[in-house]
Amino acid sequence: MRKARRRLFIIAAAGGVLVAAGALAMTAMRDAMVFFYSPAMVAESPPEPGRRVRVGGLVVDGSVERHGSGGADFTVTDGAGEIRVTFEGGLPDLFREGQGIVAEGAFAETGVFSATSVLAKHDETYMPPEVAAALRESGHWQDDNGYGETAVPGVARPVGAGSR
């Protein structure tokens, strides 16, 4: 094949694949993008029921109600609002009160958030960035709550003094 024709061929093939990849990505993205709502945002203007969203915040102490059937109800807060979440699956092993979590699912007509997945991190000093941002925005961020930017995560608090 002559050089010019070869170039044309390569460019056509590359263009074809790129267009196909772009089209695939765009169509796939339409269904797959899920937006995050902080409790404060939900209090102001909740997303319409049935729409797939993510919510997150700190699990309120004493709010967790474990069902006999395996699921659980709990409340998350960012200090400026609260969301009641119900989840039928098994909670992650790292789920606990006071911890930052992110849940994915949809609001029911009743305003209760029905989660299909609950994400808790396996590093207890970790806070999902969305939750951290929501807490900062609502003014409930504390640098000494163990989630802050301490130099040495995990040993910032006295260890072995019964605090853990």
Add this chain to the structure above:
Amino acid sequence: MIAEIGRFLIALAFIASVVQTVLAWRGADQGGRGPAAAAGRAATEIAVLAAGAAFLLLIASFIRSDFSIAYVAANSHVDKPLPYKIAGAWGGHEGSMLLWCWILALFGLGLAAIGPRDPALRSRSVSFQGLLQTLFFAFLAFASNPFERVFPVPIQGSDLNPLLQDPALVIHPPMLYIGYVGLSTAFAIAAAGLVQKSGGRELAGALRPWALGAWTSLTAGIALGAWWAYYELGWGGWWFWDPVENASFLPWLLGAALVHSAIATEKRGAFPGWTVFLALLAYILSILGAFLVRSGVLTSVHAFALDPERGVLILGMLGVSSVAGFLLFATRAHTLGEGDGFEPTSREAFIGANNLLLAASAGVVLVGTLLPLIYEALNLPTPSVGATYFNLSVNPLLLAAVLLMPLAPFLPWANGGARPGLHQMKAAALLVPVAAVGGVLIYVGAPVLAVIGGAVGVWAISGAVMDALNALPAARARGARFAATGRALAHAGVGFIALGAAADASRPPNIETTLAIGESLEVAGRTLTLENMSRADGPNYMADRAEITVTGDSSGTMAPERRYYPAADQTTREVALKSRITGDLYVSVGEARLRDDGSTAFQIRAQYHPLVWALGLGALFIVAGGGLALTGRVRANAPVRGASPVAARAEPAE
């Protein structure tokens, strides 16, 4: 004392890397044979020894449980079993960064000892490797010092995350890092070649074994991680399209493209610019991965703790490496030359198509991974991009690549011609198993993409068998036999992974319920009965063990555990698996729940994963194939030694 010596050693390795960069550069200017090049080589040895000694000291501090070192205190505990104390040395950010740096220096030494054959090119690539080392050792010394002291000294450590206390996780990070970091050698050789104005063919030949070795190790690392996620995380999946997984998948995709395009460039001079570009980009994406994992910018199930300052520094290193690499590329790419032409049905054309599809997949994964960050940077509400996106966009592209893959080895170079290849493929023989598997999957009621995936997987495996039957008798030299076997093995491995992924995507619904003692559940035609719960404490944890009997297929007993690690105040699920040739029965046990009638029940998750072994076997085949091809290359090149004066020195890997 140890901490101070460790700090000193890291500083020494940093200085040695600077010296290595400067002297090896000077050495390359002098043709790579003078005293400066030798001194640069010596500097690589000092960097390796210093970083290695620092790493050993860190391990020693873990064994001694020296909690005056903050990193040890954050990742260890007196009661932890010894292997996991040692593994703690690379279980957190600072220690794993030290390992990263040490491997980087080891590859620098490797380049100096068995790097490119041309001495000037070799010295230049040692210099570029020194630059990459300098960046990372500086980051280690100034922003991630693993020997930082903590005061007051804690009495007890806070334990390594229990989920990480697992044999697969002991070797997963080192394998992954050898892969990630090993790609730095391809970067260094490519950049050095651009400075030296080496020809594209020579350059591709010089960087191919390094890229192949790194990519093979990366494959092993990713596979170990997927295996760990499958049996340890207790969710019953092996790939989640999590940003951190994507961070390792991106360099893998580009590495896969690179090891193929480098063949075409070396043998035929085809697309030299693209090969060099890939070599630069693959390592840059490794650093991007480090940024995603270590800066805490993304919500991920396994990111390191949030640390924006470190993120900015890694972004800086990313910037320096990519600006240096791409500037060189932009100004010097024309020196790489252009190969002979080729026809659309030639092997070059198919390798090109494979590269297009792999690169497009990488682009699609990159977009999905970075989109949340882009939205955030634009101050828009931040979306998360889930598995749906990746499955719908990446899978068709990769399936197309796997569909073309078995044909390529049968096509001649240059002028091409599909007819002899198609004849040899005896396409009819291949269609039988394809149809059979497709039929079975449809019968089970699988999703369409899974049916296609399964059929394509079988097509790839049969194609690899045909390739081995065809190419092995023709290969005379031992090196060629190794290469042909490696290719067939790796291609079959890809087929097995497609098959396993398709089978797993069409698995029966997961069961998530609670069982009281004596109650049963049904999954995939098997009845599981919870017989008993008992205590089964370990050295540093307490555990409840469930005793579950299985009737139906794969009958017997299973004993999943729920463990509580008091030091870390964490519970984990220890999955029980029953593996058969047809698939895995998978059970985990969760919290106890009080029912309304006052009885106690336990959360049980039960799943059935058909043909899940095919995934592991596929990864094993790819790793074995990559290893064989590498060995074949070393052997094939060995007799060249002494044949010409330039090659007279011992250079086994080239």
